[in-house]
Amino acid sequence: xxxxxxxxxxxxxxxxxxxxxxxxxxxxxxxxxxxxxxxxxxxxxxxxxxxxxxxxxxxxxxxxxxxxxxxxxxxxxxxxxxxxxxxxxxxxxxxxxxxxxxxxxxxxxxxxxxxxxxxxxxxxxxxxxxxxxxxxxxxxxxxxxxxxxxxxxxxxxxxxxxxxxxxxxxxxxxxxxxxxxxxxxxxxxxxxxxxxxxxxxxxxxxxxxxxxxxxxxxxxxxxxxxxxxxxxxxxxxxxxxxxxxxxxxxxxxxxxxxxxxxxxxxxxxxxxxxxxxxxxxxxxxxxxxxxxxxxxxxxxxxxxxxxxxxxxxxxxxxxxxxxxxxxxxxxxxxxxxxxxxxxxxxxxxxxxxxxxxxxxxxxxxxxxxxxxxxxxxxxxxxxxxxxxxxxxxxxx
Amino acid sequence: xxxxxxxxxxxxxxxxxxxxxxxxxxxxxxxxxxxxxxxxxxxxxxxxxxxxxxxxxxxxxxxxxxxxxxxxxxxxxxxxxxxxxxxxxxxxxxxxxxxxxxxxxxxxxxxxxxxxxxxxxxxxxxxxxxxxxxxxxxxxxxxxxxxxxxxxxxxxxxxxxxxxxxxxxxxxxxxxxxxxxxxxxxxxxxxxxxxxxxxxxxxxxxxxxxxxxxxxxxxxxxxxxxxxxxxxxxxxxxxxxxxxxxxxxxxxxxxxxxxxxxxxxxxxxxxxxxxxxxxxxx
Numbered sequence: 001x002x003x004x005x006x007x008x009x010x011x012x013x014x015x016x017x018x019x020x021x022x023x024x025x026x027x028x029x030x031x032x033x034x035x036x037x038x039x040x041x042x043x044x045x046x047x048x049x050x051x052x053x054x055x056x057x058x059x060x061x062x063x064x065x066x067x068x069x070x071x072x073x074x075x076x077x078x079x080x081x082x083x084x085x086x087x088x089x090x091x092x093x094x095x096x097x098x099x100x101x102x103x104x105x106x107x108x109x110x111x112x113x114x115x116x117x118x119x120x121x122x123x124x125x126x127x128x129x130x131x132x133x134x135x136x137x138x139x140x141x142x143x144x145x146x147x148x149x150x151x152x153x154x155x156x157x158x159x160x161x162x163x164x165x166x167x168x169x170x171x172x173x174x175x176x177x178x179x180x181x182x183x184x185x186x187x188x189x190x191x192x193x194x195x196x197x198x199x200x201x202x203x204x205x206x207x208x209x210x211x212x213x214x215x216x217x218x219x220x221x222x223x224x225x226x227x228x229x230x231x232x233x234x235x236x237x238x239x240x241x242x243x244x245x246x247x248x249x250x251x252x253x254x255x256x257x258x259x260x261x262x263x264x265x266x267x268x269x270x271x272x273x274x275x276x277x278x279x280x281x282x283x284x285x286x287x288x289x290x291x292x293x294x295x296x297x298x299x300x301x302x303x304x305x306x307x308x309x310x311x312x313x314x315x316x317x318x319x320x321x322x323x324x325x326x327x328x329x330x331x332x333x334x335x336x337x338x339x340x341x342x343x344x345x346x347x348x349x350x351x352x353x354x355x356x357x358x359x360x361x362x363x364x365x366x367x368x369x370x371x372x373x374x375x376x377x378x379x380x381x382x383x384x385x386x387x388x389x390x391x392x393x394x395x396x
Numbered sequence: 397x398x399x400x401x402x403x404x405x406x407x408x409x410x411x412x413x414x415x416x417x418x419x420x421x422x423x424x425x426x427x428x429x430x431x432x433x434x435x436x437x438x439x440x441x442x443x444x445x446x447x448x449x450x451x452x453x454x455x456x457x458x459x460x461x462x463x464x465x466x467x468x469x470x471x472x473x474x475x476x477x478x479x480x481x482x483x484x485x486x487x488x489x490x491x492x493x494x495x496x497x498x499x500x501x502x503x504x505x506x507x508x509x510x511x512x513x514x515x516x517x518x519x520x521x522x523x524x525x526x527x528x529x530x531x532x533x534x535x536x537x538x539x540x541x542x543x544x545x546x547x548x549x550x551x552x553x554x555x556x557x558x559x560x561x562x563x564x565x566x567x568x569x570x571x572x573x574x575x576x577x578x579x580x581x582x583x584x585x586x587x588x589x590x591x592x593x594x595x596x597x598x599x600x601x602x603x604x605x606x607x608x609x610x611x612x613x614x615x616x617x618x619x620x621x622x623x624x625x626x627x628x629x630x631x632x633x634x635x636x637x638x639x640x641x642x643x644x645x646x647x648x649x650x651x652x653x654x655x656x657x658x659x660x661x662x663x664x665x666x667x668x669x670x671x672x673x674x675x676x677x678x
Contacts, residue, residue, distance in 0.1 A: 085422060091444055092401045092409075110556050111426070113403030113444035131556070133591050136406035176407070 001355075003230045004340050005312045012314040015274050015350050018376060024350075025293035025373040026274040027361055029057075031065040032379040034270040034357075038069050041225060041262055044242035048249075051095055053223055053263030054080050056358040061377030062267060063087040074261040078108040085112060095220070097181070097261060099140055099156040100124060110134060118181055118220075120158045125166060128175050136178035138220055139166050141201060145185035145193040153183065163204050171214065179218025179257075180205060186264065187307075188224040191244045197221070198248040205256065218257045221245065225265035229355055230308035238265070264358035271357030273298045273309075273373065277349045278328060287323045287342070291351055294327010294334045296367040298353065298360045302336065305359040311336075312352040315343035325351065329368040400431060402620075403444035404554075405590065410446070410620050412439060418513045423505040425558045430513045436618060438514055440481060442506070443557050448481050450516060452617045456584075457517075458657040459614040460626055461487035463665060464547050464580045465494075466646045467635045471546040472496065475574060477534035477562060479551035480506035482518025488549075489521045490652045498545075500530045500537040502558050507531075535561035538570040546576055550583035555594065563594070565601040568629070572605040580630040585611065588672050590621035598627045599676040608633040611676060612665040614656065625672065636666065 018026060042050060051074035052066050058080060063073070064087050072093035075081055084094060091113025098105070099120045106117065110131060119125050120140040128135055142157025158166060163180070170177045180201045184193040198221060205216045226236050249258055275293040282288075293299065301307045311325070323342035327334035345351075364372050397420065401411045416432040429441045437450030448456070461484055465471050474488050476499040488497055501507055507529070510517055521527065530537060534550070548571050552559035561567055562583075571581050586594040588611075595611065602609045606629030613623040628636060643659040668676075 085427065088397070090401065091403050107556050107560075110403075111443040113401075115403055115406035130593070133593065134405060134556075178407070 001228045001230050001232055001310045003308065003310060003337065004342070005310065006343055007312055007314050009314050009316050012350050015352060019274060019276065019350065022374055022376050024274060024276040025291070025298065027271050027298055027356065027373045027375045028274060029059060029061055029271045029357065029375055029377045030379050031061060031270070031377055031381075034062060034065050034266060035069060037266045037269060038066060038071060040238050041242075041265055044239045045245065045260060047258065048221070049257070049259045051093075051259055051261050052266055053097075053261045054083065055362060056263030057267035057271065057360075057362055058083055059361070059375055059377070060087055061375075061380055062270070062357075063089065065380070066266070072259075074263075075109070075114065078105060081108055081112045081114070095138075095259070095261075097138075097220075101127065103127065106131060116178075119166070120156055122166065122169060125170055125173065125175065129173055132173065132175045136176050137170065138179050138181040138218060139163055139177055140181045140183070141197070141204070143182055143184065143193060143197040143200065145188070147185070147189050147193070153185070157182065160200055160204065164208070167208060167212070171212070176214070177216065179216045179220065181220030181222060183222035184224040186224055187226045187229075189226070191241055194221060194224065195244050195248045198245065198252070202248075202252045206253070217255065218259060219252065220259045220261065221249075223261045223263055223265070225262050227265055227268040227355060227358070230310055267357035268355050269357065271360070271375075273353035273356045273360070275351050275353070275373075277345050277347050277351065280345065280347060285322055287321055287344075288326055289323060289342070289345055289351075290326050290328060291336065292328050293373050294329060294336055296327060296329050296331070296334055297364045297370065298356060298373045299327060299336050300363040300365065301356070301359045304363045307355075307359070309356055310354040311340075312354065313342060313345060314350060315345070317343050319343060328370055331367070397429075397431070400429065400439070400441065402441070402446050410618070412436065412446075419509050421505070423503055425503040426506075426553070428503075428506060428509060430509060439618075440510065440514060442553050445554055446618050447553065448483060448514070448517065449618050450514065453481075453483050453517060454654075455614050455616045455656040456619075456624070457483035457487050458654050459612075459665065460484060460549055460551060460582060460584060462647075462652070462654065462657045463612060463626070463662055464549070464582045464628070464635075465491055466643055466650065466659075466662065467638055468546060468578070468580050469638075469642075469646055473543075473545045473547075474498070475538075475545040475548045476500070477538070477548065477550040477552065477571075478502075478559065479549070481510040481514055482507070482521055484549055484551045485521040485524075485527065486517065486519045489524045489526070491650055493650075495526060497524070497527045498530060498543075499527065500532050500534045502531070502533050504531045533558070533561065535564070535567045535570070538567065538574050541570075541574050544574055544576045544579070546579050548575060548579070548581040550581070552584060554586065554591075563597065563601070565604065568601050568605050572629075578630075578632045578635070580628070580632070580635055581606070582629075583627045585625040585627045587619050587621040588613070588623060588625045588669075588675075592671075592675055595625055595627075595672060596675050596678065599678045602627060602629045603678060605629065607631045608636060610636055610666060611668060611672065613668065614661075614665060623669075638663075
């Protein structure tokens with residue numbers, strides 16, 4: 001995807017309308033797009049129970065939309081539990097996947113009704129002795145992925161050869177381990193690491209079930225399903241991406257319950273950032289545009305998530321000049337895009353950021369006490385007002 | 397909400413059809429749900445765990461009340477910890493010899509919602525002039541209490557949540573200080589087959605405080621997984637060893653109507669399966 005697109009002024013109208021109604025900056029969540037993403041992934045992974053990783057976009061409208069589609073939920077904190085409680089999600093369809101927990105985190109989850117937890121070491125296992133009659137655990141196994149922009153295997157996960165020791169210890173403590181989980185990475189270029197991990201976990205589960213009187217019955221294949229950001233050349237075809245995963249899963253015993261924890265794939269394409277130019281300055285050879293949202297706000301993912309978002313501006317002129325798009329805070333690091341060729345923009349003009357659902361507002365800060373972007377959910381149901389339905393967010 | 401799935405265990409559980417939802421809310425202390433089910437009538441759940449149903453509550457409330465009351469034989473004062481649904485209070489109030497009843501419940505919303513939606517549980521007992529209701533943490537109450545009671549009944553939720561402190565040795569010790577010399581303390585102690593750790597823990601934690609310790613049991617259908625145990629602690633071993641004749645005589649003179657409890661059940665309820673006997677030899 002390319003960094004910058006210039007559209008005609010006329011095409012800004014639906015965004016102008018939203019800003020007139022809700023102010024700026026905005027993050028516009030299109031629940032139809034979220035639904036489409038969920039359905040695409042569901043059909044690419046038939047028989048796999050999808051637990052939405054709500055950390056990527058912990059917003060009530062997103063939870064509600066996915067809940068109504070029958071999604072399950074992946075939670076990591078008590079705050080996320082409260083969000084699910086408000087949305088009336090069924091606790092039986094939740095898993096707590098934070099590998100490191102305080103006692104009260106475990107208690108909060110149990111009181112909510114979540115009984116599945118993830119561990120990856122002996123200290124964490126021992127925390128469940130008091131709750132052994134109530135819980136079923138997944139052991140998170142680490143499979144390092146050098147090709148993933150976010151390596152999720154360094155901070156968490158045990159080595160495959162440590163699983164057996166943990167299982168023995170769990171049995172000795174009377175704690176039931178019901179399966180394995182892994183995270184192949186984030187934004188994976190292909191499914192090779194998933195396949196490698198599925199095969200290795202399948203082997204561990206097979207060996208354990210042969211040798212033990214107890215059984216592991218769940219394999220959690222994590223997330224890592226990619227979306228397109230700036231610089232990604234090929235369009236993501238999720239069905240093709242998942243084909244090797246389907247093939248690997250087909251070799252596993254039928255009784256094994258397969259689950260996944262998609263976050264980014266569902267939320268990223270579902271939200272756009274709508275910001276306004278609040279000031280401009282000519283500095284040397286470049287024009288600086290200062291937006292009312294930036295790296296400390298919705299664009300925080302450019303720092304934390306290593307994502308570069310496609311941008312759209314609106315102009316009917318053909319001239320371009322070198323420009324910088326900066327955020328509003330006093331920090332000089334707060335620059336969204338440098339060395340871009342822009343048409344001349346006026347103060348008050350709109351700049352749109354695309355693919356901005358995942359790890360954007362989720363990691364925004366209050367730095368400078370600049371107000372965060374307001375999240376506006378559109379297309380929550382087909383009966384919603386026609387004004388917001390005018391906007392179709394699909395970028396392309 | 398079309399169904400209510402209890403989340404007490406990971407790999408097993410009971411599910412109710414919700415024929416009508418009366419109340420669902422997160423109170424200051426816990427998540428409270430009250431609904432109607434064709435088989436069990438009105439059902440109350442806290443934090444994902446079934447607490448009581450109209451259909452089978454009599455078993456639990458009668459056994460947690462009449463066994464210690466008639467075993468003691470001369471109870472004048474009762475302290476109820478928890479019991480916000482009012483079922484224990486109703487059973488205690490049946491005994492005309494009881495002069496003072498103090499109930500300490502942490503969650504006033506549970507009391508109010510149960511008065512409204514489970515009125516048959518308390519059956520007007522909250523209006524009995526002998527009753528004093530205190531909204532407080534039960535552990536806090538017994539720690540600072542300078543009164544002494546003939547009987548303490550701990551009718552708590554499971555030990556994950558606000559009731560956690562009601563399963564500690566400190567709490568049992570403080571309760572002991574609030575008991576008269578011949579007094580008895582009983583607690584709900586979970587379904588032993590499913591939660592044997594709770595029985596073992598209570599056996600250990602009662603040990604320093606009570607000369608005579610035991611458990612007794614009853615099967616309550618919606619406390620799934622077999623018999624529910626009640627813990628028993630007292631310094632008067634005779635209370636637990638009353639003859640059938642004595643209990644029969646007290647039951648008759650109390651003139652109470654019961655549906656589960658009777659003198660034969662009273663004596664039989666102290667007979668425990670071998671796995672509980674062995675687990676509680678601490």
